Amino acid sequence: MQNMREPSQKSTPELRSRAPKRQRGHDRVAVLLEAAAKVFCEKGYDAATMTEIAAEARSSIGSLYQFFPTKPLLAEALHVERLERLQGVLKELEGRMDDSSAADIGEAIFDRLGAFLDEFPEFVVLAGRRDIPKDRKARSRAELKTRIAAILARAKPPVTDEIALLSSIILELLRIAVAAATDPDALEDQQLIRELRLMLRKRLEEASIRC
Structure with missing residues (x-):
């Protein structure tokens, strides 16, 4: 008989999600x-x-x-699915950023993230879990950074010399924005996001001048 209680993650570390065949x-x-x-x-x-x-x-x-x-396996499967959707959103954005300034690209990335979170509000909950596998977390971070770099590569004037650093900055600011979205009604959080966006725009404008 199927156990009606939620299995313990610690007692069954070998458990894995089962991929459907049909x-x-x-x-x-x-x-x-x-x-x-x-x-x-x-x-x-x-x-x-x-x-x-x-x-x-x-x-x-x-x-x-x-x-x-287990619940962690279910949450992880959902989190990965949502991350794949986010990758698709950024890929679609990349195709529309030809000849845009780096500052405008940064704004566009933040805008698309906001729309994504409105559509998939559970992403904030999933991203805040304490049991996210470290290897998958690192891999997802690297994939998102690569995608952001590809978008920045479309910038005019180019910011080629600083793409790696700027991609890391944008990714970190996006992480902060997602964390702040846990309490979207808090005035402080809304002000924080606005300040972050202004800081990012200024940094990207400076990069465009230097490069």
Whole structure:
């Protein structure tokens, strides 16, 4: 009989998400992930339960555990899926930035991040987890930095000599912006984001002049 309790991550470190082999399985996983997104957003990661997620997906708890044996594995699968979407957003932005100034590119990246967070508010919850695998976190960071660098490479005048540094700065500011989004109603957070954007624009304008 399927264990109805949420498995302990520490007692079963070898557990992994099970990839579906048929379209029906892919569809089922998609429903489970969207249900998890809603529950994580409403309850928060720590308070959310697998039972609530299964109920939101109108699925049995056994079906949920079949694909995701633990809540951290479910959250990680959803986080990776959302990161892939973010990569797609940045790739699409890259195609529209020809001949834009570096400062305008920085503004555009921040604007698209804001739109992304509005569409996928659970991303903030997922990014704030304490159990994110370190290797995946480093890999995702490197991939996002590469994508940002590709966008900056379109800038006119070019900022070629400082692309690596500027990409790191933008990525760090984006991380701060995501963290600040945990409390979007706080006036201090809104002021912080505005100041960060002004600082970024000034830095990018200076880079354009120097290069």
